[in-house]
Amino acid sequence: MAKAAGEALFDPVRSDRTFELVVQRIREKLAAGELRPGDKLPAERELAKQLDVSRNVVREALRALENAGMLKTRKGAHGGAFIEEGSAAQISTALNDLVILNAISLDDLFEARVMMLGMVLDHVAQSGKAPDLSALEANVAATAEAVTTGESARRVPLARAFYHEIAALTDNRALEFTIDAQTEMIQTYLRLRVSDMDGDKLLQSRSAFLAHLRAGRFDAAKVELSEHLERVHRRLWNAPPTP
Amino acid sequence: MAKAAGEALFDPVRSDRTFELVVQRIREKLAAGELRPGDKLPAERELAKQLDVSRNVVREALRALENAGMLKTRKGAHGGAFIEEGSAAQISTALNDLVILNAISLDDLFEARVMMLGMVLDHVAQSGKAPDLSALEANVAATAEAVTTGESARRVPLARAFYHEIAALTDNRALEFTIDAQTEMIQTYLRLRVSDMDGDKLLQSRSAFLAHLRAGRFDAAKVELSEHLERVHRRLWNAPPTP
DNA sequence: ATTCTTTATTGGACCTACCAATAGCAAGGA
């Protein structure tokens, strides 16, 4: 059957851009398990020779993979491109780019995070099993120490870990990574605007939250958490920008 | 206060990797709104001259931004690098990479998606306002047509749109993009394994879901949706892989 | 045994040249 006049009879013999083919090759090796996190790729010059392309092409391919968070390169002797473990960074840079492009607002991101954290608690409540709270207990204890000793620098990673442990209650990596990415994003923008927050209020909220969880009052925990986040949110917008 | 012997007294004057500085510059211009979607960057040779770096460096920077989904390049006269609109593709490739790196499983992704769609319905129910169902109505009508006329090819994008419209009920772009990304991922892997599914069963589920929503029975809608997704999930794992 | 020096390796940057796609314009023919 003949094609209509305007339609293409032939597909292009070769898709443009050699470096994309190189990226594809490496992705395939990763997906097939031939390359695993920690493995080292051949040197750029060697790869170029093996694939019969210029070193430029190899470098652009590595740049693409590195930007996607699948590689890290080290200089010097015995350096090279090493396969990375997956991390939330890949999602959070994607979210960050969407914020930069004005495709999503920080308000939306904030609301989505509150909703998702609440969803996690709903899920735990519904499962009927008593969750393992040891990680959260330890985190709140460490936060209490950091507040009393005045080590405000330690509080930022502890806060990140706190929300991570909530997400981890579901034992679902996809949710963990997504929530981690949101937390990372929010913290990045938050640090630009507020220097510090009220430590006592923070501790009070954390303890109340944990007490609710221990007692199995998941709805109350959810309310406590979302109200705390609301307070932070208000602070964020009211605080003077300090870029 | 003097630093300990081993510690660095000075930070390096310039961090390695010039192309990262170039990426940063362009990102800044984007964040500041000086560059907007649709705008065209100067030609590579011109950019290289302006920034006083080699064309190679410019290209590697553009590759990084392009991979992040912020740019697209066109060849030829009046070609160049054009700023893109944000899209869910950026998140979905991040998710895809995490699956490839075995950091998250498809099961987790599937479960997370079911949870998040349920969360959307909870949120709508809680808001108390009657949602605008026109988009969903139209989508289901179109699906019905595609099923009866046997146009199975149309059903894939319609399914994607269906879940997108559910996400859109929250009017939160962050959630929309995240759920869209999940849908895209799942569909990509699903298409590799199942050729088709039962159209009647699909329609039945869609209509029941919509009826529940119209009547304000959000919990029932949630159950209907999650059961449908469960069925798809089971099909997915039982179907013979066809790579 | 410890410390310093050398050296081979390897990524980072630069450069020049050429190829290939593309849009716009001009010339030519129906």
Next chain:
DNA sequence: TCCTTGCTATTGGTAGGTCCAATAAAGAAT
């Protein structure tokens, strides 16, 4: 007039070379 054809300038894509800088390991000096 309108459409085709071909030329041309612009611009990204690829090649392949040079040099620099960081680095780890081997070797030399203490």
